Amino acid sequence: MTPSINNVTSSLNTELDALIIGSGVGGLVTGTQLASKGAKVLVLERYLTPGGSGSSFRREGYTFDVGASMVFGLGKKGYTNLLTRALNDIGEECSTISDPVQLEYHLPDQFRLEVNYQYKDFIACLSNLFPHESKGISQFYNTCWQIFRALDAIPLLSLEDPNYLAKVFLRNPLACLTLARWLPVNVGDVARQYITDERLLKFIDMECYCWSVMPADLTPIINAGMVFSDRHAGGINYPSGGVGTIAEKLATGLQRYGGAIRYKSRVSEIIIKDEKAIGVRLSNNEEIYARVVISNATRWNTFGTLLNKSYIPKTEKTWSKRYKPSPSFVSLHLGVRAEAIPLNTHCHHLLLESWNEMEAEQGTIFVSIPTLLDPSLAPTGRHIIHAFTPSMITGWENLYSSAYFQAKKTSADRLIHRLESIFPGLNKGITNLEIGTPRSHRRFLGRQQGTYGPIPAMRLPGLLPMPLNTTEVERLYCVGDSCFPGQGLNAVAFSGFACADRVGADLNLN
Ligand SMILES: Cc1cc2nc3c(=O)[nH]c(=O)nc-3n(C[C@H](O)[C@H](O)[C@H](O)COP(=O)(O)OP(=O)(O)OC[C@H]3O[C@@H](n4cnc5c(N)ncnc54)[C@H](O)[C@@H]3O)c2cc1C
Structure with a gap:
């Protein structure tokens, strides 16, 4: 348990209460919760926009979601609607479109099933x-x-x-x-x-x-x-304007509560003094200090890259034996003619032709067509198809220029061919094509191996061994999908609430 640090006098006499490395949804929920408790918060983001895997990007009239698009946590009731709660706590809300079917399964041996909202x-x-x-x-x-x-x-x-x-x-x-x-x-x-x-x-x-x-x-x-x-x-509720709207609104609310967010600010090192985290060094060598440092980067990035090896706690070594990075993805962001999508198609699909291939490299295909819920994401007469399939980075390393380009094309062709079983004639309807690989995920999201997050390396007792937010390094906290309870936008929002609660207790803000 981290001791209360309220009375620790910093020789650096810093003004900031919390420095957050990364503006993923986990980092932003922590930041906004802390700011709403009165903490002075600065979020440092290496990229140009907030949201990480939960962001959107715009290209040629399309708004594509980088990753997440099946959104839990934007419901109206109970306590598990953590995205709604995080937004409301800072005076923001997302207008949403509810999805009547969570997912349509297309499984081996003609096994078809819709997961209807109605239980x-x-x-x-x-x-x-x-x-x-x-x-x-x-x-x-x-x-x-x-x-x-x-x-x-x-x-x-x-x-x-x-x-x-x-x-x-x-x-x-x-x-x-x-x-x-x-x-x-x-x-x-x-x-x-x-x-x-x-x-x-x-x-x-x-x-x-x-x-x-x-x-x-x-x-x-x-x-x-x-x-x-x-x-x-x-239910599953899609945020109007794209999934990135959630992070954009959190960033707006953060600033309204006196917090700040700096883009193009890559943290290269967490500064340790007297065995406590006291600040960070950016890639341009600028140093910034705060009473606590919170990392929204993955655990592999936090303890493998940002922290000097001599400070890596034993608990992290145990963790990295228990958990390994899941595969990353090959992602296709397609713009397609509206006719390519049959009438009455649902937004989310999962395709697998052989049970043995479920966990295989580029085996299972996930599909999302968010324009069926929010047509404003694409030009008139067009739809978006986001299709992605698990892929390890190892097969993509050491491929240069034309070999890399060819490998991307081969993967994309194979995926599109398989998708034709759901969307006959799809290939002819494609007008725009962006192909992402595990290398793109690593590059744009700053995630080790482009991983989706940690998965057990062995059979573990449920969620019990998943680390919470404090670390063995005093004043250093982690938040996001490498923490309890794991991956997903609502899960990292949970991690954000928990982190802000623990930091708030340590800073006497609760
Ligand atoms: C293809 C794909 C599909 C998905 N689909 C769904 C879905 O349908 N539903 C769902 O709920 N979830 C989905 N997810 C999972 C979900 O998007 C993630 O679990 C969640 O967004 C992770 O949030 P995070 O805050 O932990 O981290 P991230 O989103 O990884 O954010 C971390 C942020 O930190 C920044 N950063 C990292 N290192 C540094 C540094 N050194 N300095 C400064 N900034 C740094 C990064 O740029 C990034 O912005 C999907 C993910 C992917 C990749």
């Missing part, structure tokens, strides 16, 4: 496909609801803040005990308790893989409880 419809369709498992299906998803209801019943702050834990336990002991019970459990264990059909278990694997990039045995049930239930509760 009953989803369960009825799945039970129709597996009538002999209908009881097990209900029991499995009911367990997820139990977890979601517990999460949604309590304010979600820092598990490292004893005051919060005491208050929340007194207020709702049952919810706390429910969450504690499921914390060390993975989805596979629960699924096999109720379901025996191998094909259905493969589907549960895919239900997990499509957001955790892990099969059910390695996916914590707490996260599944959130995803599998909230899609039928708060």
Whole structure:
């Protein structure tokens, strides 16, 4: 536990309370929460715009989302709508378009399924496909609801803040005990308790893989409880104007509350003095000091690059044995003629032709067509297709100019060919094509190996080993998808609330 640092007098007499490295949604939620508590906050962002993997970019009349586009956490009720809450806390809100179907699965052997917002419809369709498992299906998803209801019943702050834990336990002991019970459990264990059909278990694997990039045995049930239930509760809501609007509004609110954000400011080193983080050095050698430093970079970047090796704590070495970087992605950002999208198509799709390929290099394809929800993202008569598939950076390293270009083209052609099974004639309808590789993700997002985030390197007890926000280095905190509870915009918002709560306690701001 980090000791209170309120009384530590800095010989540098700094004006800033918190320096945040990175303006991803995790960093921005931390920054805005701290600013709203009265802290003086500066966010340093290496890129030109805020949002990291949750940003958008504009090209030739199109607004493309860099990564995320299936957005949880923008609902109106409960406590799990953390993006809505983060925005409201600083006087901002996003207008949204609700998505009636979270996802349409296109799986091997003609296995088609829509995940409807209406829970009953989803369960009825799945039970129709597996009538002999209908009881097990209900029991499995009911367990997820139990977890979601517990999460949604309590304010979600820092598990490292004893005051919060005491208050929340007194207020709702049952919810706390429910969450504690499921914390060390993975989805596979629960699924096999109720379901025996191998094909259905493969589907549960895919239900997990499509957001955790892990099969059910390695996916914590707490996260599944959130995803599998909230899609039928708060729902999937697309922010009008593109996903990047969320980060842009957080950045606006941050400034309204006296915080500041500097772009094109790459942090090259976290400065340590007397074994405490006291500031950062930028790539232009400028030094900035603050009472605390919060890193929104991945853990591999934070402890592998930004911190001098002699300060790397033992706990981080243990962490890097337990977790490894997930693959990055090959991404296609397509502008297509409207006719290329059949009538009544849904926004999100997942395509896999062979179960053995689920985790394979460029196996599963994720598809998003956000213009079906917000046509203003593309010129009239056009749609956007964002298709991406997991890919390791190793296959892309050491490819220079024409070889790299050719590898990109080969990947893109293969993806487009496969997508024609959902969108016949797609190839002919393409008017714009941007191809991103793991190298693009590394370059533009500053993420080691372009990774989507940490995944277990071995079977772990659910979410239990996932690190929280404090680190073994005094006054250095981490936030974002390398922290509890992991990847996803709403998950990193949770991490941001928790980080601000813990830092707020340490700075006596709560
Ligand atoms: C292709 C793809 C699809 C996805 N789809 C979804 C989805 O549908 N739904 C969903 O909820 N989630 C999705 N995600 C995941 C989600 O986008 C991420 O988990 C989340 O945005 C991560 O936020 P973060 O704050 O942890 O970090 P990041 O978004 O990585 O932000 C970190 C920021 O820090 C900056 N930075 C890094 N190092 C430095 C430095 N040294 N100095 C200054 N700045 C620095 C970076 O430039 C970046 O802006 C997707 C991700 C990808 C890549």
